[in-house]
Amino acid sequence: MKKIGIVLKKELYRVFSDKKLILSLFVLPAVLMFALYGLIGMLERNMSRDIETHVPVTYIVNATDGLKAAAAAAGFDKNASIDYLTEEAYLTLKDRLTEDIREGAADLIVILDKDFEKTFAAYQGQGDKIPGVGILFNSAENYSQQAYAVFSGVLETYRMMLLEQRLGNLEKIVAFAQRDTEIVKEGKANTQFIAMMFPYMIMIMLFSGAMSISVDAFAGEKERGTLASMLIAPVKRTDIAAGKVIALAIIAALSSVVYAVSMILSMTLMGNTISGGAGGFGGVSFNAGQVLELGLMLIVLDYLFVAVIAVLSSFSKDVKSASTLVTPVYMVVLACALMTMFSSGAKNSLTRYAVPLYGNALALQDICTGELSAQGFLVSFGVTALLAGLLTFLLAKIFDSDKLMFNA
Amino acid sequence: MISVQNLTKVYKLNARKMKELKTSEGRKIAVNDVSFEAKPGEIYGLLGPNGAGKTTTLRCIATLLKPTEGSVSVNGFDTVTEGEKVRGAIAFLTNEINLDPHFTPSYLFHFFGQLHGMTEEAIARRREELFSVFDIGGFADKKIDELSTGMKQKAAIAVTLVHDPQVVIFDEPTSGLDILTARTVTDYLRKLRDEGKTVIVSTHIMSEAEKLCDRIGIIIGGRKVSEGTLAQIYAGTGADDLEEAFFRLYKEYGEADA
Incomplete structure (x- = not known):
């Protein structure tokens, strides 16, 4: 030993x-x-800071006042460079802008249907026309993806604004409230x-x-x-x-x-x-x-x-x-x-x-x-x-x- | 006291070795039925050409190799069944066993002293004696790596002798050394013999064997072909010097092997 x-x-x-x-x-x-x-x-x-501070180049076609208000409410308009286009103007630029998105020169194109709010207001019941929003973005570009994520928030705000306008009280569409409680075995935490x-x-x-x-x-x-x-x-x-x-x-x-x-x-x-x-x-x-x-x-x-x-x-x-x-x-x-x-x-x-x-x-x-x-x-x-x-x-x-x- | 009885050592050869040795036989008999005794107070020399089986014989005595047939005992201990006791009684020096170049002679001297179960005082006493005999003092705390070939060999000898062993087995102890260092080593071997130790050395240098050894065993092709004092070997071969005697023996026994 x-x-x-x-x-x-x-x-x-x-x-x-x-x-x-x-x-x-x-x-x-x-x-x-x-x-x-x-x-x-x-x-x-560095990368996330860069993405966060990047000013997204955004084009919005047929923007409504409501959408602009929602963008302002979400603070999107202050951090982005937004070009508001008419549908005619967009159609002449369409190919170039699409190419810009593909190449990363532009980050987001949002296209509201023509007469968006009119169509929304005209809705009476099932079968009536529902207005649509088209979004063009590039999932391979970090800037574009980030702009898409942020703008989705803007659209959500806009959606709530419109629904409140139509229904008056949003609680009507809340079916139930979900309460989560996590149960974890001690040690398995x-x-x-x-x-x-x-x-x-x-x-x-x-x-x-x-x-x-x-x-x-x-x-x-x-x-x-x-x-x-x-x-x-x-x-x-x-x-x-x-x-x-x-x-x-x-x-x-x-x-x-x-x-x-x-x-x-x-x-x-x-x-x-x-x-x-x-x-x-x-x-x-x-x-x-x-x-x-x-x-x-x-x-x-x-x-x-x-x-x-x-x-x-x-x-x-x-x-x-x-x-x-x-x-x-x-x-x-x-x-x-x-x-x-x-x-x-x-x-x-x-x-x-x-x-x-x-x-x-x-x-x-x-x-x-x-x-x-x-x-x-x-x-x-x-x-x-x-x-x-x-x-x-x-x-x-x-x-x-x-x-x-x-x-x- | 070393007693070698009918020692035979057979190496099994793998395919690569067989190719190297240009043979189709799967085994090589390195030592063939060799017997001899080396007694306390004498220097026994194993003389033979390269590959004759000298190192294999010494390794069997030092317990590193196990005899294929026959037996070897050192001071009455069998090298196979009582290996640890044999290792406690011997000093073994050979070219292929080296001191770790990272350590200093001092450290290794102390380490092997401890492995031999020596006390701190005993180690210190031996250190003083051996380091002064071999002039290691100034190099004691330098890494082995930084020492000259001669100093490395002297350090290795000092370390193997740390426990003042009764039996000293040196395989070509002067090979690669300059004339002064070689002389220090052979002088010390004589001193060990005079102290009553059993000393066995292997060599292929005739003049060294003539001057140093009390008795000589000549090995050719794994077999012991002659044994005795210089006078006995001369008488047996009819030669008047060792070189001549060796050639005559080689003519008689070696060429059949070659």
Whole structure:
């Protein structure tokens, strides 16, 4: 046991005394996250500000006084450049204006039927003519889409004005009032977004963190002949295996904590510009039980990842072939995490939690939504711990194999 | 005390290796029924051309390889069933096992001392002694990566000897070293022998074997073809120097293999 500690300490020192490794494992990811999300946030804010402040180029054909009043009431006339056209004028310009919309030079054309209000007033009963409004806009242009959305509000105001004129009292057309009350199971308050993304993000971060250091720590050391220097010391192979794997799991965990914290922080700093982003993380709340389950699950999963990579890397001749072996496993991890993103939320059977990787992703998701049963947790945790232990012994066996370690 | 009994080591070859060695046989006999003993207070030399099986034999003694047939014991411990005890009693130096270039000689000396279960005082005492013998002092806190080839080798020797082992196994310990460094190493091996340690070295340098070794085993094509003191080998081959003796043996045994 004491020798596991000696090996572990050396492996930790190996990383923490290497400035380049510290930079690439802990500093650069944080900087990258902040830079990336900061940039996305800035661009996003600029874009929405630009769209909001843009003066929409609008043409209104056969405008009525009522519509103008509605536009004034909605404040649309102050923020837009509006050209009021007669139908004759519009017909001569029609082709050019349509082209302008297509090219983004104009944002909106609103065409009221000729004698709009007269037709409205003349309405007596079913079968009579109903006046119409045609709107031309370009859904591929942000400005045009925004103008369309804002003008829809103007039309709604206009509609209400006209209806009030006709009916006198608008309550006549209100059939019932709707009252919504949300009932949410405590703990499941963590939004759909986070529950969907959580296992995926966690598994990617843990695995990639483990991969970046573990391949070199086993295949690299084997290739350089430094692993053998430990194999001729009077230490049990299992002690070397466990010491190395625990140390690397600690480093991988720290590295993913840096990733996660910098991601959450930068998303929060970025503000709520991306829907669900900061809001989703801001809304997360875990109770003590969930935190404990989550912590234990992450520790055992992290160890499993490092152990898997360690076995494959020690099995390989060099770093290159180790990477080739590890990449498909990474894909399997990604696939397992992805599969949980699109689950329906139906209760999971215990056997599902027993499937390595997929069961872990499921368990992580259910911890997040507060739906993981104690049995479910124990099954997933137990299977993972067992597998991680078996892999450590397998790693020790590989260390003991002269064929695998020394090409004998 | 090292005892090698009827040691045979067969490598299984994969397709790529078979192509490299231009053979259609799926196995290569690296060591073929070799027996010898190296006793405390002597330097035993394994002499042979490249690929004769010297390194394979030493690796079997150091527990890194398992004999296909036969057995090896060190100080009475079997290398397969009591590997950890054997590793506690030996120092093993070979070209393919390297110190991690990221660490300093000081750090690794301390690390391996701890792995051997030594106390802090014992490590410090050994460090002072060995670093002064091999003149490492000024380089003790520099990364291995930054050291010259000779200094790297001296650091590696010091680190392997941290636990003052009873049995010292050095595979071509002077290869790649300049004449001064090589001399420091061979002098220290003599000192170890005089202290009653069992020392075994492999070499393909005749002059080194002549000067350094008390007894020599000559290996050709995986088989031990001659063994004894210089005088015994000369008498057996009718030669009057080691080089001549070696060529005669090679003519007799090697060409059949080649």
